[in-house]
Every structure is written in structure tokens, then in C-alpha cells.
Amino acid sequence: MKFGGTSLANAARMKNAARIIQRYSPKNKVVVVASAIGNTTDQLTEIAELAKKGDLRRARKLLSKIQLSHRKIARIVAGRGETRELVAKIEQLNSELERTVEGIGHLRELTSRSRDYLLSFGESLSAPILAATLSAIGLRAQALTGAEAGIATDDNFGEAKPLIEISYHQVQQRLDPFLNRKMIPVVTGFIAATVDGSTTTLGRGGSDYTATLLAAALEADEIWIWTDVDGLMTADPRIVKNAAVLPNISFGEALELSYFGAKMMHPRALQPAGQKKIPVRIKNSSRPSKNGTLVSANESHNGGKVVKAVSIIRDVGIVTVSGSGMMGAPGVAAKVFQTLGSNNVNVMMISQGSSEATISCVVANRDVDRAVRALQLALMGQGYVDKITEEKDACIIAVVGSGMKGTPGVAARIFTAVARRKVNIRMVAQGSSEYNVSFVVSLKDGPEAVRAIHEEFNLGR
Amino acid sequence: MRIILAGFGTVGQALAQVLHQDADRIVQAYGFRPQLTTIVDSQGSCSDDTGLNIPLALKTKKEYGTVAKYPRQGHRNSDGTHLISNSEAEVVVETTPTNFKDAEPGLSNIKAALANGKHVVTANKGPLALAMPALLELANHRNRLLRFSGTVGGGTPFLDFAAKCMPGERIVRIRGILNGTTNYILTRMENASLTFEKALAEAQKKGYAERDPTNDVEGFDTAAKIVIIANWVLKKQYSLRNLDITGITKVTPQKLKEAKASRAKVKLVGRIEESSVSVAPEQVPTVDPTCVPDTLNALTFSTEHAGDITLIGPGAGGERTASAIVRDLVSIRQEYAA
Numbered sequence: 030m031k032f033g034g035t036s037l038a039n040a041a042r043m044k045n046a047a048r049i050i051q052r053y054s055p056k057n058k059v060v061v062v063a064s065a066i067g068n069t070t071d072q073l074t075e076i077a078e079l080a081k082k083g084d085l086r087r088a089r090k091l092l093s094k095i096q097l098s099h100r101k102i103a104r105i106v107a108g109r110g111e112t113r114e115l116v117a118k119i120e121q122l123n124s125e126l127e128r129t130v131e132g133i134g135h136l137r138e139l140t141s142r143s144r145d146y147l148l149s150f151g152e153s154l155s156a157p158i159l160a161a162t163l164s165a166i167g168l169r170a171q172a173l174t175g176a177e178a179g180i181a182t183d184d185n186f187g188e189a190k191p192l193i194e195i196s197y198h199q200v201q202q203r204l205d206p207f208l209n210r211k212m213i214p215v216v217t218g219f220i221a222a223t224v225d226g227s228t229t230t231l232g233r234g235g236s237d238y239t240a241t242l243l244a245a246a247l248e249a250d251e252i253w254i255w256t257d258v259d260g261l262m263t264a265d266p267r268i269v270k271n272a273a274v275l276p277n278i279s280f281g282e283a284l285e286l287s288y289f290g291a292k293m294m295h296p297r298a299l300q301p302a303g304q305k306k307i308p309v310r311i312k313n314s315s316r317p318s319k320n321g322t323l324v325s326a327n328e329s330h331n332g333g334k335v336v337k338a339v340s341i342i343r344d345v346g347i348v349t350v351s352g353s354g355m356m357g358a359p360g361v362a363a364k365v366f367q368t369l370g371s372n373n374v375n376v377m378m379i380s381q382g383s384s385e386a387t388i389s390c391v392v393a394n395r396d397v398d399r400a401v402r403a404l405q406l407a408l409m410g411q412g413y414v415d416k417i418t419e420e421k422d423a424c425i426i427a428v429v430g431s432g433m434k435g436t437p438g439v440a441a442r443i444f445t446a447v448a449r450r451k452v453n454i455r456m457v458a459q460g461s462s463e464y465n466v467s468f469v470v471s472l473k474d475g476p477e478a479v480r481a482i483h484e485e486f487n488l489g490r
Numbered sequence: 491m492r493i494i495l496a497g498f499g500t501v502g503q504a505l506a507q508v509l510h511q512d513a514d515r516i517v518q519a520y521g522f523r524p525q526l527t528t529i530v531d532s533q534g535s536c537s538d539d540t541g542l543n544i545p546l547a548l549k550t551k552k553e554y555g556t557v558a559k560y561p562r563q564g565h566r567n568s569d570g571t572h573l574i575s576n577s578e579a580e581v582v583v584e585t586t587p588t589n590f591k592d593a594e595p596g597l598s599n600i601k602a603a604l605a606n607g608k609h610v611v612t613a614n615k616g617p618l619a620l621a622m623p624a625l626l627e628l629a630n631h632r633n634r635l636l637r638f639s640g641t642v643g644g645g646t647p648f649l650d651f652a653a654k655c656m657p658g659e660r661i662v663r664i665r666g667i668l669n670g671t672t673n674y675i676l677t678r679m680e681n682a683s684l685t686f687e688k689a690l691a692e693a694q695k696k697g698y699a700e701r702d703p704t705n706d707v708e709g710f711d712t713a714a715k716i717v718i719i720a721n722w723v724l725k726k727q728y729s730l731r732n733l734d735i736t737g738i739t740k741v742t743p744q745k746l747k748e749a750k751a752s753r754a755k756v757k758l759v760g761r762i763e764e765s766s767v768s769v770a771p772e773q774v775p776t777v778d779p780t781c782v783p784d785t786l787n788a789l790t791f792s793t794e795h796a797g798d799i800t801l802i803g804p805g806a807g808g809e810r811t812a813s814a815i816v817r818d819l820v821s822i823r824q825e826y827a828a
Binding site: 183192193194195197198199224225 | 729
């Protein structure tokens with residue numbers, strides 16, 4: 030079971046999480062993964078930036094805010110027996126944290142290695158507090174860091190890659206003894222260590238990734254991700270009033286959804302679960318009786334529904350490279366993507382007509398100018414590219430469902446539904462997995478397009 | 491090449507002997523001199539950065555039972571991981587006794603060595619049986635070599651044959667006899683009509699079986715070799731707990747007779763199939779090439795196009811294993827210098 034930051038944000042939530050664990054622990058072997066409390070990680074990131082600039086005064090102020098809130102929660106949740114021990118542990122971490130911030134501040138240097146070390150304090154603080162909360166209600170729990178639990182990574186600080194086989198082996202070695210003694214290991218999410226013991230963070234995927242790694246190592250029956258929503262939705266409920274919770278989706282669909290910005294696990298985090306076919310359940314910690322969404326290897330079609338969900342990514346723009354000279358000229362596409370890549374522009378979607386006269390790419394709004402400048406510099410004036418145009422304020426609409434595979438006419442229904450609402454489609458792409466069709470419309474038309482599709486495929490409640 | 495030797499039993503001592511005897515030949519043929527700079531046994535250690543005096547180390551071990559009594563440079567410190575982590579040697583040779591429960595101290599020794607950027611040659615099967623995928627990943631991550639020719643077949647190159655002589659071919663199945671002790675016991679039970687207990691006692695007397703024969707007769711040794719072959723040759727990520735293992739302690743003269751009636755012999759067979767790995771006594775037809783007598787090992791590789799290929803050769807033994815270790819040291823030298 031993994032608890033997200035909002036599920037542990039204050040003393041009441043912390044106790045709620047403990048009660049959820051208590052409910053399931055007697056009949057199951059439970060391993061708990063704890064995220065940092067609330068938005069601690071964001072605050073630590075800010076402290077890191079402040080300290081790097083040498084603004085120690087503001088860094089210290091923010092730091093004491095973090096220290097205070099953790100102290101406060103710790104005092105409330107811990108039982109009489111544990112309070113002193115827990116407070117001592119927290120004070121020890123707090124002073125290590127202070128020294129780290131002072132160090133960064135004085136050197137005005139923030140390496141990715143020291144950044145990882147600093148960020149690790151969020152989870153290092155929350156895990157012992159959650160473990161003490163469990164002890165207070167009579168459960169036997171042991172707080173462990175990701176490294177203590179056995180997760181080893183390479184030394185790519187900031188986004189370390191787990192050494193899968195070593196981690197699996199070590200996790201079994203370290204956690205099995207606790208589980209056999211009927212103890213609940215409470216493991217810090219997000220953080221791990223290199224084989225020689227330097228602290229690393231798992232980067233994108235974070236605590237979810239920790240949970241799926243531990244589960245895969247222990248060959249768990251299920252992974253439960255406790256968060257602040259009821260599960261994955263058929264669409265953003267702020268856009269579509271009758272959006273519904275998806276009862277189940279496949280790993281393939283979940284991957285597509287997470288690429289397309291649904292509030293969902295990162296694809297990296299899904300990988301270990303997908304590989305070992307361990308079902309992942311996403312549940313709301315405030316409403317634990319709700320079923321949530323089950324992500325599994327099953328490709329159920331939900332009563333014949335070919336489309337499962339529709340999502341929207343805002344704040345994107347289209348960059349189009351065109352020129353009649355591009356037709357039949359080999360290597361232009363390579364040049365375009367190489368240029369974008371070396372300028373750190375992430376390309377989210379691509380389309381090229383088979384006439385080869387234009388190539389369009391969808392990139393984040395903030396990257397549009399940089400992309401255009403870089404492409405102009407690299408491609409113009411060489412005879413084959415005439416024009417590089419940009420169009421900001423667009424959005425990608427992604428329609429996802431494994432049932433689309435091999436079902437003719439889905440694309441036609443999508444585009445007819447959208448056209449009926451007089452929405453102009455700017456660009457289209459379909460992955461060859463056929464799990465999704467995505468297209469681009471202007472930002473103002475986005476919500477209308479989402480509603481049109483949601484209605485067309487009867488996705489609502 | 492500076493070497494830490496962890497474990498100074500039969501194999502360790504045989505290796506020291508071979509390195510001492512063949513030192514000049516190795517320098518001439520391969521251009522490097524393997525030097526033992528540290529030897530660790532269960533009660534102590536001795537170190538000399540300029541190379542230990544091997545005959546003296548062997549003599550000390552023989553007289554006192556530990557190298558801790560090695561003149562001047564002997565210590566009571568037998569903490570292998572500590573010695574490995576604080577040494578400048580390039581290679582660790584792991585020959586501590588095999589154990590299939592937690593594989594210690596071998597597992598920690600190998601982990602410490604790779605984590606500290608040292609190459610490893612192991613003759614100890616325990617760590618590989620329990621954690622081979624993890625150790626290979628660690629070696630790869632640290633860009634170091636982990637070699638283990640001595641763990642399977644001793645002098646008979648089962649592992650190298652499959653990995654090096656058959657590129658492009660797909661091996662679909664591997665099965666065979668990988669433990670000399672049990673094969674000897676089964677052969678004696680059949681030829682001299684002995685019970686399992688009597689045959690075991692005879693094998694122990696001849697030095698083919700250890701005083702505690704559990705690892706051999708319960709099939710763990712064969713299983714460990716199967717794990718190593720599955721990982722190395724077929725790239726499957728198995729460890730000992732993925733296997734179904736049955737030993738030979740329940741084999742009765744009656745079963746041998748039944749086998750004989752159908753022109754077969756009972757052998758302890760290790761198998762790697764498409765989706766299963768197992769070790770169990772089974773009837774092997776007398777015409778099958780793996781139906782070998784006494785302490786011989788035999789392994790059949792079933793390939794997609796080239797048919798069945800069988801390798802037969804003597805199994806492990808102190809000197810044979812030492813020769814396999816030297817082979818590994820040479821290959822480390824060749825890849826390392828290249």
C-alpha cells in the first residue's frame with residue numbers, strides 16, 4: 030500500500046491512513062510506502078533553490094516551517110510510549126537537514142547529488158511518523174528508508190534507475206524477515222541509494238515506483254495506491270459533469286492515459302507491476318469503501334465499450350515545417366527531430382502528410398519559441414524548407430481504449446462527433462498500438478471536443 | 491594481477507598450489523603474474539601487498555589449520571568483506587564453503603568485491619544459486635567481470651561450450667547429470683546391489699562424498715548448477731527457489747530393478763525446459779548418451795536445428811576446479827587488457 034502526500038497531509042489524515050492499514054493488516058501481509066507529508070517535497074525543492082542563491086534567511090524560514098509541521102503531527106499521532114523516541118528521531122533528521130541546507134547555502138552550489146540528499150528528507154521524516162502512528166494503535170511497524178528496504182540504483186542522481194535484479198534480491202532479503210514476524214515495514218517512497226550508499230531519488234514515478242518495485246520483488250498479490258481521488262475518470266470532471274470512475278483498465282490503456290496527462294501513475298512506475306502482472310488498485314483514502322480503479326493485465330471491454338476514456342493536455346503548441354523541397358529529400362525529418370532534441374524540446378505528437386511537404390510537431394507552449402528559433406537556424410536557407418510556422422494555445426485530445434483495436438469506424442465516430450460541434454481538428458495521430466487516437470484542436474475548443482466524445486461513446490454515469 | 495583468495499579449503503589450497511607451480515608458464519604464455527596478496531580462511535587472514543609466499547601459507551595452514559599464524563603478516567581478522575573493501579587487489583577468488591541457505595560468507599564477499607570495482611572468480615555455487623541475476627547485474631553495472639567456470643563441470647567446459655560455441659543456434663532444452671557423488675552412489679547401488687545408505691558410506695570412504703552429504707544427495711548441488719546454466723546459457727532469471735528439487739535419498743534397489751527391466755538406469759537428472767526447471771531422479775535409457783557411470787557428468791543440449799549435442803567429462807575436484815579458476819583469471823586478464 031502506498032500513501033500519497035495528501036493522504037498523509039496532517040495528523041487526522043495520518044491516523045486515517047493507519048486505520049486503513051489496520052483494517053487490512055491482520056489477514057494480509059502489508060508493506061507500506063509513504064510519500065512525503067503534503068507538499069514537503071515542493072518546499073524542499075524551493076529551499077534548495079533559495080539556498081543555492083545564498084538566500085539562507087528565507088531558506089531557514091521555510092525550513093523551520095517544515096520542521097514545525099512535522100513536530101506537530103508527530104506529537105499528535107504517536108502513542109505515549111513512542112513520543113519521545115519519535116521526537117528524538119525527528120530532531121535528529123531536522124538537524125541533519127539544517128546542516129545540509131547550511132552547506133548548500135554557504136557553497137552556493139547545488140549538485141544533483143546534494144539535491145537528492147536534501148529531497149530525501151521529506152520521505153525520511155514521514156515514514157517514521159506513519160510507523161509511530163501504527164504503533165500507537167497497536168500494530169507492529171518498522172520505518173525503513175528505500176535503501177534499507179533494499180532498493181539499489183545507478184548513480185544518475187535526480188532520476189536514478191533501479192538495478193532491478195539487485196533490488197529484487199535485496200528487498201526479499203530485507204523485508205521477508207519483517208513480514209515473517211508479522212511486522213509492517215513502512216518504507217520511504219521516492220528515495221533509494223547507489224550500491225555504495227549515496228542517497229538517490231527515483232525521479233519521475235516517485236513513490237509509486239517504490240511501491241511497484243517492492244511489490245514485484247516480493248511477488249505481491251496486489252498494489253494499492255491510496256490517493257485523493259476516487260480513481261481514474263472517464264474524463265476530467267471539471268469539463269464533463271457526468272464523468273465516471275473507470276472500474277478497470279488494462280496496463281496498456283493505463284500507459285496511454287498517463288502519457289496523456291491523466292492524474293495517474295507515471296509509466297515508469299507501472300512497468301514493474303505490468304511485467305509481473307500484479308494488479309494495481311487506485312483508491313481514495315478519504316473514501317476507502319469505494320472500489321476505485323483496478324489496473325490489471327485483463328483487457329476487459331466494459332460491456333462492449335470500445336472507448337474507455339478521453340483526456341486533454343493543455344498548453345501545447347504546433348510547430349510546422351514546410352517546403353516543397355522537402356518532398357523526397359531524405360534526412361529532413363531526422364534533422365528536424367535532432368534539432369529539437371538537442372535544444373531540449375520534448376515532442377509530444379508528430380504528423381507528416383505522405384506528400385512529405387510538411388512536418389508538424391506538438392510541443393509544450395513554453396517550448397514553442399525555442400523550437401521555432403532552433404529550427405529556423407538549422408533548416409532555413411538551405412533550399413528545401415520554405416517556412417516554419419507556429420501556432421500556440423492548442424490542446425491534445427486523446428481517446429483511449431483497447432477495444433478500439435480491430436474495431437472499424439471508431440475514428441469516424443470520433444471525428445464526426447467533434448465536427449458536429451463545429452470544432453476544427455488541426456492534426457491527427459494514431460499510435461499503431463491502436464489503444465489511442467489523438468488529435469489537436471485549439472485551446473478554446475478543447476472542452477467541447479472532450480464533451481462531444483464523452484457523449485458519443487456513452488462514457489458517463 | 492593481485493588476488494584476494496577468500497576461502498582456503500581444498501579448492502583454495504589447490505589453486506594456490508597451481509598458481510605457485512605454473513607462475514612462470516602463465517607469465518610466458520599470457521603476460522601476467524597472478525599474485526596472491528591476501529588469503530582469508532574461517533579463522534584469520536594473511537596479507538602481503540608484494541605477494542604472499544605460497545609454500546609458507548600452505549605450510550602454515552597445514553600445521554595450524556589457519557593462515558592467521560602466517561609469520562608476521564598473519565592476523566585473527568577473518569572478516570572477508572572488510573578485507574576486500576580495504577584492499578587494492580584487482581580480483582577476488584571466492585572459494586568459501588557452499589551453503590544454500592543464505593550463501594554466506596560468499597554472497598557478501600562477492601557483493602563487496604563487485605561494489606568495490608574488483609573482478610570476481612567464484613568456485614562457490616551458493617551465491618549464484620540464490621542471487622545470480624542480481625550479481626550479474628551488479629557486475630555489469632560496475633563494469634567488472636564475474637566468472638564461475640569452476641562451478642559447473644569443473645574441468646569440463648559445459649558453460650563455455652554452450653555460450654561460445656553455439657552462437658546463432660537456439661538451445662531449446664538442456665538436461666543431464668551434473669553431480670558426480672550421486673551418480674557414483676546410484677552406480678554402486680545398481681552394480682553391487684547396495685542400499686542407498688551403504689553406497690553413501692562407501693562414497694564417503696573414497697572421498698567422493700562429504701561428511702555432511704546433504705547438498706549432494708538432496709539434489710541442491712545439481713539444482714545450483716541448473717540455475718547457473720539457465721541464467722548464463724539461456725538468460726533466464728532463475729534462482730534456487732524457482733526449482734522443484736527431489737534428491738536420491740528415497741531411491742530404493744527396487745526402483746533400480748524396475749528401471750533395469752525397461753533397459754534404463756535411475757539417474758539424478760537436472761532439466762531446463764521451456765517453462766520449467768527441475769531436479770529429480772528419473773529413468774534414463776541405457777542407450778541415451780547421458781547414461782554415464784561413476785562420477786562422470788554429462789549434459790545434452792537440445793538445439794532447434796543442430797539436434798542434440800552431448801558433452802561428457804569428469805565433474806569437480808580440487809585440482810580440476812583450480813584449473814577452471816586459472817582459466818577464468820586468464821580470461822579476465824585478456825578482456826581487461828584488451
